[in-house]
Amino acid sequence: MKHDLNIKHLAFVLCLVVSGAQAQTAETSAPPVASVEVAAPATVVVSGRRPGPGVWKVSGRGGHVLWVFGTYSPLPAKMEWDTARIERLVSRSQEVLKPPIAKAHIGFFSGLTALPELIGIKKNPDDAQLRDVLPAELYTHWTALKEKYIGADSGIEHYRPLFAGEELMLAGVKKNGLTFGTEVIGKIEKIAKKNKVRVSDSGYDVVLDDPRKLVQEFKTSQVDDVACLASTLDTLDVDLETMRLRANAWANGNIAEIRSLDYADRQDTCLDAVLGSSFVKDAAGLRQMRERLRASWLRTAEKSLASNASTFAVLEMRDIVGPKGYLAALQAKGYAVESPN
Template identity: 60%
Template sequence: MSKRYACALYLSFLTLPVLAQTTPQPEPAPTAQPVTVEAADAVPATVVVEGRRPGPGVWKVSKGDHVMWVFGLYAPLPQKMEWDASRVERLVARSQEVLLPPGANVEVGFFRGLTLLPSMIGMEKNPDGARLQDLVPADAYAHWQVLKDKYIGKDDGIERDRPVFAADKLLHAGLKKNGLAPNNDVRGEIGKIASQNKVKLTPTILQLELDDPRRTLKEFKKTQMADLSCFTKTLDRLDTDIETMRVRANAWANGNIADIARLDFAARDEACGDALLNSDLAKTTPAFQNLRERIRANWMKMAEKSLANNTSTFALLMMKDLVGPANYLADLQAKGYTVESPR
């Protein structure tokens, strides 16, 4: 039952981890500018790398003799890639703390969660048994059928999913067929390294408090989300985005920061994140107000605390938080920290 509960929470807050990655922020000072290259209009077919790979280098944030090493996570990664963790292992071993990636989560407690299970069942389904064909334009549905046949095959149950969840399942099916794994467990490997070296693991997740979780869940189940944009952007850019992800996965595996920074597909992520935050329910629920800004501010507070308390900290951020004008480290540089990018 606990696994089912966790799955339901994941489905309902699927988009929260990406929310912190797309927030517009003031551009950093010129010395903090990461590598940026004009995005290519078309990306050639790419063979996904295999075997043992080093991954990217680390960013260095420092003030005085206190330093924070920042490692950029990325997903999806090549299914047959083995990550060489030797460089990271040395840095983690001599650190006092590892900061896990930011995001948001609803915490209701194990036993309270069990009592909420009946309310959670069916959260990914459309209200009133509606089908995708009833909710999306005819041309979008025709496109959906073509891509569904290509990547998923026969699955009548998915036709009753909310568009945002149907789009996510389609994307994951496409990744799998193209040799990419949504989770290559690099984060898990770093967690093991920290545990083996008795280094403290510190979550940076923003915990959201709901006044009445049961009511919120019931309202969510009967409220249609504003997720048409997420659905159509996924369909329109699926094949292109998968190829882009293959290029980025190779770039991450080989430690090529310039290639990682070059290709951008944040429009799909932002549209899917907005499907939750722009819903009528989210707009009237205090826990979801200014969520992007709060996720970012929460990470900043914890990063500064670790930098002050530790001579060496190792932090994990998604690669989207480390490249581009809205990168998290620009906020630290604006506060007087020295930021050095990997070469």
């Protein structure tokens, strides 16, 4: 049994045991939002039909080309993405590369034995509440934003900080006209299927010998995820404006603005909390995940460039722009990289 696991989603290490859906791209419903009034956003989130960004062109030997399209999340909830340019490129390609994801191979019966262990996985060990595990000032901050975006929900007070933060983030972005939906990648895969273009993975395989043990250890382990929740609260207080700017820049295809925005965000802090925990120590395939995903994508991209006259690849925007981006690594290997206007 194979499960998809996205580096960006906080519950990936645990939910891969029984989930058949890609964690990042799965549609997640936000918790009920209370009737508390929230001030109008400083930046109006765009709506209607939008072109999205252009694509990067990587040129290889023999005139072979790799077209790279950057995704971003969250995006404007009321935006309709115009896929005309993407349809032309995908239809002329021989292969579409999906974003790099770690795939977990779990035996069918092993997966089933882990199911009961998932009950209560979101809760703090020893049934502790957030007020018991958070510093007083941080708990006060949490309480104010919970009231603003979620309202009365006593159950979430028993959640680990990383899960509580994820619920709050989902509610906050929804209240601000954004969505973590799956439309963009879903549409690209539909276009590929319609044009009979091969869709390939670009990540690597993770073997979990004992997923049940992994879940059990997580439930009893202390995870240093207070910083994760603190980063979430700061994002909702300070960085929502930047998120709206990024979403608008993506929707309008404003490459100059896309390049100017900082893509370091709370997800890094939260992922570090999980990967740095003791319960991951025996899961070799999960350690150094960022580096392994990057290396795997580069190998796959070079192989496709050599084999195909035209390849269409999808990456997160943060993995494209900047000196540490994947395309900078290809450029360092001698490939010509052209940015869209």
